[in-house]
Amino acid sequence: MILDCTLRDGGYYTHWEFDDELVKEMVSALNKSEVDYIELGYKSPIPGGRFRKCNDKFISQLLKDVDYDSHLAFMIDTKDFLENGGINMKLLRDVIKPKFLSPFTLCRIATNYETLDETLELVDIISDLGYQTTVNLMKVATLTKIAVKESLEKLGKSNVDMIYIADSLGSIHGKQIKELLNLFRNTCIVNDKLLGFHPHNNLGLAFPNTIQAVELGADIVDGTITGMGRGAGNLRIEQYLMWRKKPTNDLLDLIQRKFVPLKEKSKWGWSSNYMYSGMNEIHPSYPQELQTYHISDSKIQNKLEELSFTGGKEFYNQGEIKSLSKKSVSIIIPARYKSSRFPGKPIVDIDGTPMIIRVADIASKVVPKEKIYIATEDERIAKVVDDYDYKVILTSDSCLTGTDRVCEAAQEINSDIIVNIQGDEPLLDPDDIQKVIDEKLKYPDSVINCMSRFDSTEATNRNIPKVVSNFNNNLVYMSRSAIPGTKSGHSKLVHKQVCIYAFTKDELDTFYQYGLKHGKTPLEWAEDIEILRFVELGINVKMVETFGTTQAVDIKEDVEKVLEILSERKS
Numbered sequence: 001m002i003l004d005c006t007l008r009d010g011g012y013y014t015h016w017e018f019d020d021e022l023v024k025e026m027v028s029a030l031n032k033s034e035v036d037y038i039e040l041g042y043k044s045p046i047p048g049g050r051f052r053k054c055n056d057k058f059i060s061q062l063l064k065d066v067d068y069d070s071h072l073a074f075m076i077d078t079k080d081f082l083e084n085g086g087i088n089m090k091l092l093r094d095v096i097k098p099k100f101l102s103p104f105t106l107c108r109i110a111t112n113y114e115t116l117d118e119t120l121e122l123v124d125i126i127s128d129l130g131y132q133t134t135v136n137l138m139k140v141a142t143l144t145k146i147a148v149k150e151s152l153e154k155l156g157k158s159n160v161d162m163i164y165i166a167d168s169l170g171s172i173h174g175k176q177i178k179e180l181l182n183l184f185r186n187t188c189i190v191n192d193k194l195l196g197f198h199p200h201n202n203l204g205l206a207f208p209n210t211i212q213a214v215e216l217g218a219d220i221v222d223g224t225i226t227g228m229g230r231g232a233g234n235l236r237i238e239q240y241l242m243w244r245k246k247p248t249n250d251l252l253d254l255i256q257r258k259f260v261p262l263k264e265k266s267k268w269g270w271s272s273n274y275m276y277s278g279m280n281e282i283h284p285s286y287p288q289e290l291q292t293y294h295i296s297d298s299k300i301q302n303k304l305e306e307l308s309f310t311g312g313k314e315f316y317n318q319g320e321i322k323s324l325s326k327k328s329v330s331i332i333i334p335a336r337y338k339s340s341r342f343p344g345k346p347i348v349d350i351d352g353t354p355m356i357i358r359v360a361d362i363a364s365k366v367v368p369k370e371k372i373y374i375a376t377e378d379e380r381i382a383k384v385v386d387d388y389d390y391k392v393i394l395t396s397d398s399c400l401t402g403t404d405r406v407c408e409a410a411q412e413i414n415s416d417i418i419v420n421i422q423g424d425e426p427l428l429d430p431d432d433i434q435k436v437i438d439e440k441l442k443y444p445d446s447v448i449n450c451m452s453r454f455d456s457t458e459a460t461n462r463n464i465p466k467v468v469s470n471f472n473n474n475l476v477y478m479s480r481s482a483i484p485g486t487k488s489g490h491s492k493l494v495h496k497q498v499c500i501y502a503f504t505k506d507e508l509d510t511f512y513q514y515g516l517k518h519g520k521t522p523l524e525w526a527e528d529i530e531i532l533r534f535v536e537l538g539i540n541v542k543m544v545e546t547f548g549t550t551q552a553v554d555i556k557e558d559v560e561k562v563l564e565i566l567s568e569r570k571s
Contacts, residue, residue: 001220002244003037003196004030004237007051008075009229012288013266016041016049017545022258023051024066026225029250031068033241036220037106039073043095044080047431047547056102063103073106075136078115078122087121099130107131110166112138113147116154123160134196136164140180141171141281148180152187162194162220165213170202170232170278173209181216194219199235201227201270202278206235211243225251226259228266231284232274265472273300280304329437330371330415331363332393334402335385335423337378342556346376346423347384351566355553356381357388358426365430366437367419374423375409400515401530403501407512410505417441418508422499424553426562432546433500439544440502446542447507447534449475450498452550458496463554465497465529467543475541478529497531498546507539 006026007018023040030038040059041051050058054074081092096107107126111119116137123133135158137151155163165180172180177197184195197213199206199222210221223237238255241247263269273287282304335346335356342348346356353361356374363372374385377397385392393409406420417440421433432450440448451467458464459482466483468476477483478497503511511533514521521536523529534541551562 001036002237002240003039003073003220003222004035004224005039005073005075005198005222005234006224006228006237008039008041009224009234010268011041011049011051012230013228013268014049014262015545015547016052018049018051019258020062022254022262023062025250025254025258027063027066027068027070029248029254030237031070032248033251034246035070035237035241037071037073038068039075039106039108040104041074043074043076043107045091045095046080049547054104056097056104060103071105071132072103073108074104075108075110076122078109078111078119081122082115082118087118087125092122092125096126096129105132106134108134108136108164110136110138113143113151116151120154120158120160123158127159132161133159134162134164135160136166136196136198138166139168139283140165141167141169141176145179145183149183149187152183156187156193160193162196164196164198164222166198167200167209169281169283170200170206170274171281173203173205174212177209177212178216181213181218185217196220196222198222200229200278200284201232201234202274202284204232204270204275206233207239207243210235210240226255226263226269228259228263228268231277231288232270233268261471273297273304276301276304327416327441328414329367329417329419330373330410330413331367331419331421331433332373332375332406332409332413333359333363333421333423334405334409335374335376335378335381336399336402336405337376337381342554344380345553346381348553348559350426350559350562354384354388355426356385356423357390359421359423359428360385360388360390362426362428362430363421363433366433371415373409373413375405377405400520401533403508403530403533404512404515406503407508410508416504418503418505420499420501420503422552425499425550426553427551427565428500429546429550432498435544435546436500436502439542443542444504446474446540447531448502448542448544449531450500450546451495451543452498452546454494454496459494463552465527467495467497469495469543473543473545475531475535475543477535478532479527480529495543495545497529498550499552500546501531507534510537510539 027038041054043054044052081087109119109122119135126133135155195218197218199209223235223240225237227233227236238247238251274284277284277287287300337344339345347354350358360372373391373393375393375395376382377395382392393412395405395408399405410418419437436448436450462480465478465480467478468484470476521533523536524532531541551565553559
């Protein structure tokens with residue numbers, strides 16, 4: 001048997017968001033290629049894209065017109081459901097409904113050796129809900145033979161249907177595979193358990209390792225389309241299907257049309273850094289993150305070598321990555337008193353706190369308070385900010401836009417990266433601010449801006465800038481009009497701008513100097529959207545999708561909307 005886990009493992013590159021048509025075509029093509037199970041993602045309580053949640057109703061609706069016989073699967077991670085040393089049953093029931101209410105057949109449970117006992121409790125609970133179950137024992141290469149044998153003995157006596165050996169570090173091969181399968185054969189096969197093998201490709205051995213595992217008796221193996229998955233990726237399922245003589249033209253065509261462009265955008269696949277991590281049994285998350293931050297291969301491999309000596313097999317540490325990238329970050333919040341639609345809005349009361357202070361408090365969860373600056377032309381705003389012990393930079397009253405104001409303020413700050421967040425966004429998620437910073441570190445030659453999905457019924461609201469981006473998430477155009485559109489009406493591919501930006505001082509200076517000499521650029525003036533000035537000046541703008549709830553305060557009526565959302569959060 002074979003299981004495809006493209007959407008789950010590949011979701012590490014897309015934040016578990018995939019185009020609906022791609023998913024429907026993928027399920028159909030894999031079904032025609034006789035793939036037994038198709039894993040559509042996680043069921044997780046952790047915020048993320050649609051395929052991080054795999055809501056039953058959403059999946060059923062998405063695939064209602066797709067013809068398939070393959071079984072659908074989802075994965076959970078044991079640690080996500082643990083609280084105070086035990087399973088949070090309320091959380092589990094919220095996430096996983098009984099089988100008769102679900103399109104899924106199989107629940108896969110990822111676990112470390114340390115959480116195996118709790119995992120076996122989950123097996124019993126989820127089996128009682130009507131699902132088949134697997135336990136994926138992760139990071140097997142780091143375990144002693146005694147620990148592996150102990151784990152297999154417990155699993156062999158449990159109610160689990162399949163037991164997976166997960167080569168999470170992409171580091172096992174040859175003799176190790178044979179030893180692991182022999183251990184399984186001696187402990188589990190007598191209890192009618194099926195054996196699964198989940199490879200990673202750090203050493204470039206995912207395909208030969210899989211063939212060896214099958215020849216030694218593995219019952220089910222995992223793969224992904226083009227090998228899409230964390231780090232160096234997984235077994236290329238089309239390669240395995242060719243070996244089994246089962247691929248279809250539908251699948252090969254889908255790869256060329258949809259997955260090749262997606263790979264170009266997300267850039268998964270083998271590299272020497274992944275090989276180095278596999279050789280040293282270090283989690284591939286380290287090199288994956290390090291190389292996306294444009295850190296040199298030599299620095300990456302030196303870090304991996306250091307980790308191999310210090311026992312650093314765990315997931316990457318974001319602080320370490322930032323220290324290696326050596327970029328300083330400051331946040332500037334522009335605040336103009338003379339707003340044409342809502343004068344004085346930066347200091348309007350939002351649930352007992354001036355709005356500009358509420359925004360600054362959100363920013364302080366991402367960078368130290370001393371790295372946060374409010375840029376304003378008005379002494380009334382300056383006084384409020386000073387009362388709350390934030391830094392104020394007074395700017396001229398003639399700034400064309402908020403970004404021009406940020407540029408004036410940035411001249412007084414010694415920082416590599418300037419993040420601009422709007423003082424009228426009191427519901428910003430600090431994780432979204434962090435995401436923008438991370439993207440700027442990854443793409444230092446692009447201005448970074450955010451976007452989020454919203455209801456197409458809002459497409460005609462001219463207060464909302466709509467975003468059109470290309471396959472690489474580079475901004476094509478932004479408008480207050482309803483774009484993109486179709487002949488029959490508004491498109492469902494609707495994103496709105498979320499006003500969080502990241503620039504270098506050079507990018508800001510180019511923006512500012514043009515404004516001083518020429519005023520606003522033509523499209524910027526026509527749309528009243530300042531980010532278009534960068535586009536017109538030939539500076540690339542990369543859009544980052546966010547998933548948090550935002551509500552800008554553009555007019556007085558928006559304050560009530562913000563208060564309603566805050567009230568809902570408290571209840």
